[in-house]
Amino acid sequence: MTNLRGLGELSRAYLLQARRSKTAIFWALGFPQVWLFAFAFIFGPLTPGGVSYLMPGLFALTTMAGAFFGVSYLMVNERENEVLRRYRLTPVSPVTVVLANGVRSMATVTASLMLQWLLAWLFFDITINGPVLSIILVLLIGALAFVSLGLILGCVAKDMRTAPALANLIFFPMMFLSGAAIPFFLLPPWIQGIARMLPATYLIEALQGVMVRGESLVEVAGPIMVLLVTAVVAAAFNSLVFRWESSEPINFKRLVVAIGGLAVLYLAAALLAPAMRMGESPAQEPASAPVERSRLTQQMAQEEGQVGRSFGQAAHEPGVPARSVAHIDP
Amino acid sequence: MIIETKSLRRVYGSTVALNGVDLCIEAGGIIGLLGPNGAGKTTLVEILEGLRMPSSGEVSVLGLDPARQGRALKERIGAQLQSTTIPIDLTPFEVLRLYASFYERSLPVDRVLQIVNLKAKANKLTRTLSGGQKQRLAIGMALIHEPELLIFDEPTSGLDPAARRQLHEILLDLKGQGRTILLTTHYIEEAEKLCDRVVMIRSGEVVADGSPFELVGRAGGKSTIWIDVEGDMDPAPLLVGGAEDQGRQGNHYKFTTADPAATIVALGEVLHTQGVSLTDLRMRRPTLEDVYLELMGDPEEDEGVPA
Structure with missing residues (x-):
């Protein structure tokens, strides 16, 4: 189905294009950093735990924006400019085109996440409660899941007028309902119920687990599973809705199968996944997880002894107190 | 027989684009498809390329059905689309290298750059190329896998005379190498100069078919x-x-x-x-222009006929 040389060369060409396009670099790498500073200055002082506590939500926003705006726009643009139509005259398969778009998007999303992390570390001295490798792994799995979803949008959106509308329609509800913009514990219970049906919620839950609560990958296996299944299922659904040309009608039966399939997946996730730990207000003593609690306190004690894994230790400024989860300690 | 169609019809809504086209084209030479805008030229070549499905009738290209055996056919035909679609932010060298990777076998990129006379621009971004250079790159993209049949849809449209002449020379060189080229154009003097055979299409029907001399004589x-x-x-x-x-x-x-x-x-x-x-x-x-104008008649009727 896929010609590996073709996949390699097409991915390479896409990466070259991404590197050479100034607008692509600005929107993919630059724009998410605006949120970092906005969130840090607006919500940072209000949030117990400061910017460190905001990072999982910010990472989720960056991933979602990269996927729903970046990924889909590039694909719609290539279809509208008939570049894909020309590829259609060659033996290259849809799978190759979708995978190569995925490679490019994974690269840009990952780069903007790493840049965000670097800036957060340099400017806000964030504290990380877990191994860097686990966090990177969760970020990559999250990026994979959302890039897969973004590619579906890229296949479905008709043109460059409908693509932004659809992207906003997906992005904003996910931003406000998943805990990415508004801390999850502040959401009313019925919205929390809706949030359990959104993939973004699982990404934030997993990231908070490995970044803030100091959990191991095994402890966030539930949300990671939801993300992995999303990545695989959404990638497979791409082959149902892929179109070479803007004038090709969308096959509604296949579209219904794809959207219905994802809906069933997230309904199942909402019903089966364990309770969101991020539902617990960091200001309150959580009743449900005393074991985690004690481990977390231990770790914080360690950190206060300057042997913790503070990611930004080198950048500590003397006048600024290290804002960390230590604030939640009663 | 390299191309064969029988009673080929294609209908878009209430417009008939092709109304029973019978065509037999043998290997070798340049075959021109001539007709006004909207006559059905592009629809015809896109059916041959497998980009569109006929509403009814039979098509065979290199003995294959473009709709069902597209994968095998794509290795053997090379085409350039009417709207030149070259990926941006890449160089001609990178574009040709990319296209080469899609095929089982391909010519070296340098060889293709030489054929289409783009060696000097090999490492410049495609957006800096002139219209003629872009069109030559599009021809190069179609040549990269040494196809038996080349299909070019209005390759010289919108080019200045010098650029057009340069493209003509490339097409004649390709013909000299024994390739078969199907070319659509609405420049009649181009067809007269290049084509061994001219097929005139009006409102989805073949109205004349023969060598330019035959047509003028007839x-x-x-x-x-x-x-x-x-x-x-x-x-x-x-x-x-x-x-x-x-x-x-x-x-x-x-x-x-x-x-x-x-x-x-x-x-x-x-x-x-x-x-x-x-x-x-x-x-x-x-x-040929006199023949053309006589056959095409009222240009107002070029929009296709109601079904």
Whole structure:
């Protein structure tokens, strides 16, 4: 189905294009950093735990924006400019085109996440409660899941007028309902119920687990599973809705199968996944997880002894107190 | 037979784009598809390329059905689309290298750059190329896998005369290498210059098919002759020879004739017997353009006919 040389060369060409396009670099790498500073200055002082506590939500926003705006726009643009139509005259398969778009998007999303992390570390001295490798792994799995979803949008959106509308329609509800913009514990219970049906919620839950609560990958296996299944299922659904040309009608039966399939997946996730730990207000003593609690306190004690894994230790400024989860300690 | 269609029809909503096209094209040479905008040329070539499905009728390209055996066919045909679609932010070298990777076998990129005369621009971004250079790159993209059949849809559209001539030379070189090229165009003099065979299409139907000479001959058009002499001439003997008097154009006498050879012979006699001397003689043979305009008729009907 896929010609590996073709996949390699097409991915390479896409990466070259991404590197050479100034607008692509600005929107993919630059724009998410605006949120970092906005969130840090607006919500940072209000949030117990400061910017460190905001990072999982910010990472989720960056991933979602990269996927729903970046990924889909590039694909719609290539279809509208008939570049894909020309590829259609060659033996290259849809799978190759979708995978190569995925490679490019994974690269840009990952780069903007790493840049965000670097800036957060340099400017806000964030504290990380877990191994860097686990966090990177969760970020990559999250990026994979959302890039897969973004590619579906890229296949479905008709043109460059409908693509932004659809992207906003997906992005904003996910931003406000998943805990990415508004801390999850502040959401009313019925919205929390809706949030359990959104993939973004699982990404934030997993990231908070490995970044803030100091959990191991095994402890966030539930949300990671939801993300992995999303990545695989959404990638497979791409082959149902892929179109070479803007004038090709969308096959509604296949579209219904794809959207219905994802809906069933997230309904199942909402019903089966364990309770969101991020539902617990960091200001309150959580009743449900005393074991985690004690481990977390231990770790914080360690950190206060300057042997913790503070990611930004080198950048500590003397006048600024290290804002960390230590604030939640009663 | 490299291309064969039988009663090929394609309908878009209430518009008939192709209305029963029968076409047999053998390997070798340049075959021109000529017709006004909206005549169905692009629909026809896109069905041959497998980009569109016919509403009814049969198609076979290199013995394969483009709709069902597209994968095998794509290795063997190369095409350029009417709207030149070259990926941005890449160089011609990178674009050709990318296209080469899609095929099982391909020519070296440098060889293709040489054929389409783009070596000097190999490492410049495609957006800096001129219209003619982009079109040549599009031809290169179609050549990279050494296809048996090349299909070019209006490759010279919108190019300046020099760029067009350069492209003509490339097409003639390819023909010299024994390739078969199917070319759509609405430049008649281009078809006359390049094509071994011309197929004229109007409102989705083939209205003429043959070599440019055959078509002009078959249409039986008249030649025009202009004569300028010193003194007064009585044209009566010319009219006996079959010429029709069209009056004067400036100082020149103007005649039309179906048999220019007979008219010229008659002119010799006029000069001899009337004692006038010839100062100028010009002749224009009927061209493919005359045939074309006669066959295409009212340009207002070019939008396709209602189903």
